[in-house]
Amino acid sequence: MSFATSFLQQLSSHVPLSFRLSHTDCVERLQHNRNLVTLENDGDYKFNMQALCSFLNGEVSKSSTPAKFYNVQVFRYEVVLKGGVDDLPLRLRCFWKCDPAVTNYRIDYKYNEISVKKFPLTNLAICVPVDGIVQRHLCKPEGKWSEDQQKLIWQFPQVGIEPQSLQAKFELSEGPSHPSPTLVQFNCEGAILSRMQLDLIGQAYKISFMKNKLSTGKYVAMPAE
Numbered sequence: 001m002s003f004a005t006s007f008l009q010q011l012s013s014h015v016p017l018s019f020r021l022s023h024t025d026c027v028e029r030l031q032h033n034r035n036l037v038t039l040e041n042d043g044d045y046k047f048n049m050q051a052l053c054s055f056l057n058g059e060v061s062k063s064s065t066p067a068k069f070y071n072v073q074v075f076r077y078e079v080v081l082k083g084g085v086d087d088l089p090l091r092l093r094c095f096w097k098c099d100p101a102v103t104n105y106r107i108d109y110k111y112n113e114i115s116v117k118k119f120p121l122t123n124l125a126i127c128v129p130v131d132g133i134v135q136r137h138l139c140k141p142e143g144k145w146s147e148d149q150q151k152l153i154w155q156f157p158q159v160g161i162e163p164q165s166l167q168a169k170f171e172l173s174e175g176p177s178h179p180s181p182t183l184v185q186f187n188c189e190g191a192i193l194s195r196m197q198l199d200l201i202g203q204a205y206k207i208s209f210m211k212n213k214l215s216t217g218k219y220v221a222m223p224a225e
Contacts, residue, residue: 011052013049027080091109120189152168
């Protein structure tokens with residue numbers, strides 16, 4: 001939750017800021033920020049206004065240049081997808097063939113528009129670690145090879161609607177390589193997997209803008225067996 005700098009002087013430690021959550025069917029291990037938020041008996045949540053004002057004023061004093069907004073972490077939670085991998089926004093499958101002198105790699109991926117309500121996936125990065133000593137590599141489409149980290153990285157501004165395949169061939173002076181997890185990152189503006197919704201209680205405060213954004217943390221494709 002973000003608070004505008006221009007609003008901080010109007011934020012009163014005497015007027016409670018309360019809210020409730022809905023559509024939490026897919027949410028597990030929901031933990032609120034106990035330093036700032038209390039869980040009421042009716043299941044609603046309420047900020048400790050004195051602690052909230054103190055925290056925000058502390059953030060302002062630490063900033064050398066005033067920011068337009070200051071963020072407050074309210075919750076941590078885990079999302080359980082009832083459909084398993086079929087509910088993931090990006091479906092992945094990777095294949096390795098590791099011979100002593102050559103490693104062949106392929107990853108297939110497909111955008112799942114239902115999972116993110118047709119919002120596009122952007123800033124896609126696919127990182128393939130390769131052990132062994134790589135002397136030469138060929139990839140389709142072109143990717144970036146990191147000699148220091150022994151990784152091949154593909155980057156794309158946006159994920160296309162149609163299924164895609166990426167391929168690479170690594171020639172080794174010392175091998176064979178060993179299949180390893182492929183690391184994937186992307187963003188999605190406008191969607192969240194949990195479908196959870198937050199609504200304020202009462203008329204004292206209003207939400208000026210609600211923004212949903214999905215960013216990957218640990219998103220990997222394991223080698224197909």
